[in-house]
Amino acid sequence: xxxxxxxxxxxxxxxxxxxxxxxxxxxxxxxxxxxxxxxxxxxxxxxxxxxxxxxxxxxxxxxxxxxxxxxxxxxxxxxxxxxxxxxxxxxxxxxxxxxxxxxxxxxxxxxxxxxxxxxxxxxxxxxxxxxxxxxxxxxxxxxx
Amino acid sequence: xxxxxxxxxxxxxxxxxxxxxxxxxxxxxxxxxxxxxxxxxxxxxxxxxxxxxxxxxxxxxxxxxxxxxxxxxxxxxxxxxxxxxxxxxxxxxxxxxxxxxxxxxxxxxxxxxxxxxxxxxxxxxxxxxxxxxxxxxxxxxxxxxxxxxxxxxxxxxxxxxxxxxxxxxxxxxxxxxxxxxxxxxxxxxxxxxxxxxxxxxxxxxxxxxxxxxxxxxxxxxxxxxxxxxxxxxxxxxxxxxxxxxxxxxxxxxxxxxxxxxxxxxxxxxxxxxxxxxxxxxxxxxxxxxxxxxxxxxxxxxxxxxxxxxxxxxxxxxxxxxxxxxxxxxxxxxxxxxxxxxxxxxxxxxxxxxxxxxxxxxxxxxxxxxxxxxxxxxxxxxxxxxxxxxxxxxxxxxxxxxxxxx
Numbered sequence: 001x002x003x004x005x006x007x008x009x010x011x012x013x014x015x016x017x018x019x020x021x022x023x024x025x026x027x028x029x030x031x032x033x034x035x036x037x038x039x040x041x042x043x044x045x046x047x048x049x050x051x052x053x054x055x056x057x058x059x060x061x062x063x064x065x066x067x068x069x070x071x072x073x074x075x076x077x078x079x080x081x082x083x084x085x086x087x088x089x090x091x092x093x094x095x096x097x098x099x100x101x102x103x104x105x106x107x108x109x110x111x112x113x114x115x116x117x118x119x120x121x122x123x124x125x126x127x128x129x130x131x132x133x134x135x136x137x138x139x140x141x142x143x144x
Numbered sequence: 145x146x147x148x149x150x151x152x153x154x155x156x157x158x159x160x161x162x163x164x165x166x167x168x169x170x171x172x173x174x175x176x177x178x179x180x181x182x183x184x185x186x187x188x189x190x191x192x193x194x195x196x197x198x199x200x201x202x203x204x205x206x207x208x209x210x211x212x213x214x215x216x217x218x219x220x221x222x223x224x225x226x227x228x229x230x231x232x233x234x235x236x237x238x239x240x241x242x243x244x245x246x247x248x249x250x251x252x253x254x255x256x257x258x259x260x261x262x263x264x265x266x267x268x269x270x271x272x273x274x275x276x277x278x279x280x281x282x283x284x285x286x287x288x289x290x291x292x293x294x295x296x297x298x299x300x301x302x303x304x305x306x307x308x309x310x311x312x313x314x315x316x317x318x319x320x321x322x323x324x325x326x327x328x329x330x331x332x333x334x335x336x337x338x339x340x341x342x343x344x345x346x347x348x349x350x351x352x353x354x355x356x357x358x359x360x361x362x363x364x365x366x367x368x369x370x371x372x373x374x375x376x377x378x379x380x381x382x383x384x385x386x387x388x389x390x391x392x393x394x395x396x397x398x399x400x401x402x403x404x405x406x407x408x409x410x411x412x413x414x415x416x417x418x419x420x421x422x423x424x425x426x427x428x429x430x431x432x433x434x435x436x437x438x439x440x441x442x443x444x445x446x447x448x449x450x451x452x453x454x455x456x457x458x459x460x461x462x463x464x465x466x467x468x469x470x471x472x473x474x475x476x477x478x479x480x481x482x483x484x485x486x487x488x489x490x491x492x493x494x495x496x497x498x499x500x501x502x503x504x505x506x507x508x509x510x511x512x513x514x515x516x517x518x519x520x521x522x523x524x525x526x527x528x529x530x531x532x533x534x535x536x537x538x539x540x541x542x543x544x545x546x547x548x549x
Binding site: 024025028029032056057058077078079080081 | 164485486487488489492493496503504518519547548
């Protein structure tokens, strides 16, 4: 099994990383950079059945089980949304289904992206997290 | 009285708040307008001084509330130049008005009849007609749009026939702000014996429709887009039509006599106003009309055109900006995109700068499909916006472009 750091440590790292930026503009610029750095998803994975509902921008989320860990790949047509995906993938990809299911997501608030947690925002961050956890629940059942 | 935007802004308490550390620039007026103190006061005064149920109590409060509600109906009648007061039906808003008519028309449509809608419609204007057609076997036809966002009237004429029973068009498109040639549409529809329902949700904050002159069969609108409260609007219908249409909802207020064998319905307008209505809302609607007429619709239109022209000019100076809906007849709505940037990203950044715009498909997915875009950024201006706010928008869009490119 691949060596990965625990979710809480990855979350702490992100909180520290974002705390370097004082104002929202710098935070967003960093988020945009993370979005640009997100590995490209294979085009054949960008199908309608991988689309997450409830987003103003399109978000494709793909998952697979690699040994005992879940690997997420994703893409979006909006760059800020892609940045958010990059943050989520850094925390949740290559983790065990169990760890993903049990993970707390309040770090989003702590890194200063709280507004994206609002369900009225329709950017689907909440839907993205929910979908990631749903995949994890399914894989957890598969492994048991 | 000369139009003084700074004086007008004093009437709107919300315009003085900050958002994300910046003075609010509210440019989502096509979604809902802000409310002047005069309207807020009318609501507070009703609840503090004469709140009571209407049309039924013999006590003084009930009489005062009934009078105020009926005075509001009278103001609406006068504002829209409606012939008979009972042709003004209070609704919860435009959507309810449309559904009321669509529901009623189930009784008049047969297999093979046709209903025509426009390609510029809001989702709420498409779904009730699809449901109506499913119920009755009627066929839904669509007036296509041109690339400048205007309706193709020659195609509309081709669609019209003796099978056409109802034509439904919005007065102004919510996604693009284009003013449709409704007078011509109404005349042509009537020539083949079809009835016409006009959706005025987007128009009534910009222009004062003369419903008698327009001669449409139905007209619907909402108070909240014209400085009034949410949850109230009107359906105007010609008396002949309203008498023929069946009641929409059963309940108190809409009945004349009830026995377990049979109920007879109340006269217009109460036949369509089941249950306790939005009394405060109706009274607030009247106050909003007083307020807008105090400024004057000519002055409003003139000033909003100035805002529109200035904003259009300034936004087009930004490289990569495309404006959708470029027809010459339009209100102060600008729907735009920047090449290579998702509208959602722009909306997120400008919000951080205190500017409220709408992003997305504006509940008009068919229009977005027509342009093959995921959505647009929509800035919609009201008479209380300023040229300086246009500058703030333009600066914010430039900043967003810089960050996102």
